[in-house]
Amino acid sequence: xxxxxxxxxxxxxxxxxxxxxxxxxxxxxxxxxxxxxxxxxxxxxxxxxxxxxxxxxxxxxxxxxxxxxxxxxxxxxxxxxxxxxxxxxxxxxxxxxxxxxxxxxxxxxxxxxxxxxx
Amino acid sequence: xxxxxxxxxxxxxxxxxxxxxxxxxxxxxxxxxxxxxxxxxxxxxxxxxxxxxxxxxxxxxxxxxxxxxxxxxxxxxxxxxxxxxxxxxxxxxxxxxxxxxxxxxxxxxxx
Numbered sequence: 316x317x318x319x320x321x322x323x324x325x326x327x328x329x330x331x332x333x334x335x336x337x338x339x340x341x342x343x344x345x346x347x348x349x350x351x352x353x354x355x356x357x358x359x360x361x362x363x364x365x366x367x368x369x370x371x372x373x374x375x376x377x378x379x380x381x382x383x384x385x386x387x388x389x390x391x392x393x394x395x396x397x398x399x400x401x402x403x404x405x406x407x408x409x410x411x412x413x414x415x416x417x418x419x420x421x422x423x424x425x426x427x428x429x430x431x432x433x
Numbered sequence: 434x435x436x437x438x439x440x441x442x443x444x445x446x447x448x449x450x451x452x453x454x455x456x457x458x459x460x461x462x463x464x465x466x467x468x469x470x471x472x473x474x475x476x477x478x479x480x481x482x483x484x485x486x487x488x489x490x491x492x493x494x495x496x497x498x499x500x501x502x503x504x505x506x507x508x509x510x511x512x513x514x515x516x517x518x519x520x521x522x523x524x525x526x527x528x529x530x531x532x533x534x535x536x537x538x539x540x541x542x543x544x
Contacts, residue, residue: 357520357534357535357537358477358534360533373531419465419482419524422469422477425476427476
């Protein structure tokens with residue numbers, strides 16, 4: 316497995332509470348991603364990062380924020396969790412460079428975090 | 434982004450070959466075809482990718498139609514461990530490293 320650790324692996328929380336999920340990598344890959352997966356859907360991109368302090372929104376970013384202060388860590392924060400954010404969250408990494416080869420780039424995924432918001 | 438169409442589910446017996454189809458009729462000339470799979474309770478994993486020519490690796494083969502409007506992932510001898518959801522994804526140059534997942538094909542493998 317690629318050196319990707321997601322924590323926690325499982326979390327149950329209450330509506331309105333803040334939640335932070337952590338993705339830690341040991342591969343020194345530049346690009347990192349957060350996805351969510353819900354029944355009936357494939358994975359959907361929440362936010363991504365192309366480097367330290369370089370982040371951008373994906374297709375389902377509302378209600379989520381991210382931070383990347385170090386290459387190895389990418390944090391996903393739910394400022395005020397809602398029941399609609401109950402999901403399985405996956406982190407992914409990729410080497411990312413050079414840009415001309417991005418379409419060939421392979422992403423490696425973590426094992427996921429199962430989040431339940433009651 | 435160009436879209437892909439895959440059957441919702443397929444079945445196979447163990448040790449038989451499996452051909453997983455993917456249609457991508459709006460593919461552009463610079464789109465790469467990627468396949469990922471997701472085993473139960475795991476994150477997706479990369480399987481194979483190609484542009485125009487057929488590709489082989491230790492996991493599978495990828496056959497790409499001459500007009501590139503379709504492709505087929507071939508598992509030469511299915512095992513129980515190959516039971517997974519298989520995703521066919523197009524990636525564009527130079528736009529993105531992003532993966533846009535559809536709902537994929539759920540492959541069942543029977544002993």
